[in-house]
Amino acid sequence: MTEQTMTETTESRSAFSLNVRDDGIAILTMDVPGETMNTLKxxxxxxxAAMLDEIEANKQIKGVVLVSGKDSSFVAGADISMLAACQSANDAETIAKGGQDIFQRIEDMSIPFVAAIHGPALGGGLELALACHYRVCTDDAKTQLGLPEVQLGLLPGSGGTQRLPRLIGIQQAMKMMLTGAPVRPKQAKKYGIVDEMVPKSILLDVAIKLANKKARKPSGPNRNLQDKLLEGTGFGRNILFKQARKQTLAKTQGNYPAPLKIIDCIEAGVNKGFKQGLQVEARNFGQLVMTPESKQLRNIFFATTEMKKETGVEGVEPGKLEKVGVLGGGLMGGGIAFVTATKAGLPARIKDVRHEGIANAMKYSYDLLIKKVKRRFMMKSQMQKQMALLTGSLDYSGFSDADVVIEAVFEDVKLKQQMVADVESHCNEATIFASNTSSIPIHKIAAEAQRPENVIGLHYFSPVDKMPLAEVIAHEKTSDKTISTTVELARKQGKTPIVVKDGAGFYVNRILAPYMNEAANVLLAGEPIEHIDKSLxxxxxxxxxxxxxxxxxIDVGTKIIPILMDQFGDRFKSADAFDKVLADDRKGKKNKRGFYSYDGKKPGKEVDESIYSLLNVTPAKKLSSEELAERCVMMMLNEAAMCLEEGVIRSPRDGDIGAIFGIGFPPFLGGPFRYMDTLGAKHVVARLNHYSATLGDKFTPAKILVEMSENDGKFYG
Structure with missing residues (x-):
């Protein structure tokens, strides 16, 4: 068979097949051809529709079990790439209505439909399951149920905003939809999303038993007295929705339209009925698809999906990864060991100069895992299995077979060079030495290495177990194999890695430093700290x-400034304020002395007023929130453009993902480069020139921006 014929066969083959058993129970299997996971297209x-016609026409069928033909997933959601074709809100609304009609048809069936769920049932996948009369899921760690549409600036558009609240109650459903966070099997059973939770081996058997029951209409959740008062009365619901909107606006600052639209849908369904709720849901879905916020959030989704397929260096496959060494048992070392064992599933050998260091690193993992056990997110046996992957040593015993050794010791070049020498003498010739330095150029760490091709930077962000980004920093002599292997390790550890060029601050800290410096300058000019922070x-x-x-x-945050100044000059000169603050032994949260007060009832929430007298500043608002934010952000945008110009980052895409995942650049703006495209290069250059004329050369626009402003250029074509 030719390749073309195979493609045509795959495309023409239906994603659905029906097998009617002798007992009258039909197994409806969804298996999208040529895909590893099921998505709704x-x-x-x-x-x-054809399958439902066939089921209705066959009077022998007494019940239907909906299963996935994929080994590890039910339905991962709708294929969001189809939204790009929508020219208007009406186009997108039509898509939502189409999904609603199909799922309504399933719910209206006279025979029972049972969703047998193993693996992710997310977005449209869960909405499909909710339209069924019964749901059963496996107790497997792969199984998760959720409506994550809000993370793409959207809402569940195929009945999810209506069915989930009437099944599990308004508050729990709203929480799931507003956060987009999935629930595990035990939670799904507890909340009432599924009727049964069983081992995978008996999933189909239990689903078939349920299919022999009668089709049922949703009866509503079991509510306690407090929930009955809140959810069961008009007065209570008014309070509930009012509070939800207030909390949502406080959290989103009004930057994300989707959460409020979700609340509107739920409220319409509860107060005006199911049909009205569906109409509001479809209309709101259509409007959200066309918002710039959703478009940018979808861009991020596509970018990260694309990055998962990349190897670090095109055409170069990663080396083997069977064991990892970690040097240093501090906060970063402990975090790196944790993600190596729990996410990558690889043995991690921790070396520290003190027993306490190893004990602390072990405790880091134990504390995180025991929380999951107590919350019933994982079994104790799973925790013990993961903890068994962690071992420790005061010397290099057990390091000889490590494929990668990650160094997480103090920011001291000589110490790190000594670590390289130690690893080269105690490990094998292929062992990669990865430095978790946040600021020291990698070529300096590799300066005395016998095998510089094995030396690379692998910069994590704190806390390691939560922050999604890792910077992979290659110096001039790093081999392609080392790059690809390090990218693969970071990905196995649950990170989104970006490959950046060696140099002071790499990418993320380099664009963060001028932003932070400008905030300090504004503070010294008299702007109140709360005003600065609230504006950003x-x-x-x-x-x-x-x-x-x-x-x-404060000590860590300012340590990078001299390194940046050494390479880039006075453009990175920080305000003298930092020296005064450090001289007063203010290190921030860790020693409970910083810009904020850590005493009283609200530790870390209120400014320590004594900071103003220390800095000889009389606080008074002079700048608007918009101007204050613009000054700080323009410094970051300009630096990001310079990083692209110098080849520090490979593409605008990597620069956007790095800024969003590394320092929390607003996702709804799409990252620094997409944001500059939205503003237009002409506007960015004009604003930089304005500040350059009034505040100095540090605002001088990057050459790449000046050229783009003259040619109406864009970072993304």
Whole structure:
């Protein structure tokens, strides 16, 4: 068979097949041809309709069990790439209505439909299951149920905003939809999303038993007295929705339209009925598809999906990964060992100079895992299995067969060079030495290496178990094999890796430094700390720059400045304020002395007013929130453009993902490069020139931006 014929066969083959058993129970299997996971596509509407016609016409069928033909997933959601073809909100609304009609047809069936769920049932996948009369899921770790559409600036558009609240109650359903977070099998059973939770081996048997029951109409959740008062009365619901909107606006700063639209849908369905709720849902879905926020969030989704397929260096396959060494049992070392054992499933050998260091690193993992056990997210046996992958040593015993050794010791070049020498003498010739330095150029760490091709940077962000980014930093002599292997390790550890060029600050810290410096300059000019931080949070950052400095440690945050100045000159000169703050032994949250106060009832929430007298500043608002945010952000945008110009990052895409995942650049703006495209290069250059004329050369626009402004250029074509 030719390749073309195979493709045609795959494309023409239906994603659905029906097998009617002798007992009258039909097994309806969804198996999208040529895909590793099932996704719902617009072209499936006719196929599903044909299957439902066949089921209705066959009077021998007493019940239907819906299963996946994929080993590890039920339905991972709708194929969101189809939304790009929508020219208007009406086009997108039509898609939503089409999904609603099909799922309504399933719910209206006179015979029972049972969803047998193993693996992810997300978005449209869960909406499909919710339209069935019964649901049973496996107790497997792969199984998760959720409606994550909000993370793409959307809402569940095929009945999810209506069916989930009437099944499990308004509050729990709203929480799931507003966060987009999936639930595990035990939670799904507890909340009432599924009727049964069983081992995978008996999933089909239990589903068939349920299919022999009668089809049922949703009866509503079992509510306690408090929930009955809140959800069961008009007065209570008014309070509930009012509070939900208030909390949502406080969290989103009004930057994300989807959460409020989700609340509108739920409220319409509860107060005006199911049909009205579906109409509001379809209309709101259509409007959200066309918003710039959703378009940018979908861009991020496509970018990260694309990055998962890349190897680090095109055409170069990664080396074997069977064991990892970690040097240093501090906070970073402990975090790196944790993601190596729990996410990558690889043995991690921790070396520290003190027993306490190893014990602390072990405790880091134990504390995180025992929480999951207590919350019943994992079994104790699973935890013990993962903890068994962690071992420790005061010397290099057990390191000889390590494929990668990750160094997480103090920021000291000589110490790191000594680590390289130690690894080269105690490990094998192919062992990769990866430095978790946040600021020291990798070529300096590799300067005395016998095998510099094996030396690379692997920069994690704190806390390692939560932050999704890793910077992979190659110096001039790093081999392609080393790059690809390190990218693969970071990905196995659950990270999104970007490959960046060696140099002071790499990418993320380099674009963060001028932003933080400008915030310090504004503070010294008299702007109140709360005003600075609130202005940047309103712009879309998760925390303001002054608060961020307290969180990471003022001593740590300022350590990079001399390194940047050494390479780039006075453009990175920091305000003298930092020296005064450090001289007063203010390191931030870690020693409970910083810009914020850590005493009283609200530790870390209120500014320590004594900071103003220390800096000889009388606080008074002079700048608007918009101007204040613009000054700080323009410094970051300009630096990002310079990084692209110098080849520090490979593409605007990598620069956007690095900024969003590394420092919380507002996702709804799409990252620094997509944001500059939205503003237009002419506008960016004009604003930089404006500040350059009034505040100095540090605002001088990057050459790449000037050229783009003259040629109406864009970072993304």
């Amino acid at each position: 617009i072209e499936f509407a006719e196929q599903i 949070v309103k712009f879309g950052f998760p925390v303001g720059p002054v608060k961020l400095l307290d969180e990471v440690g």
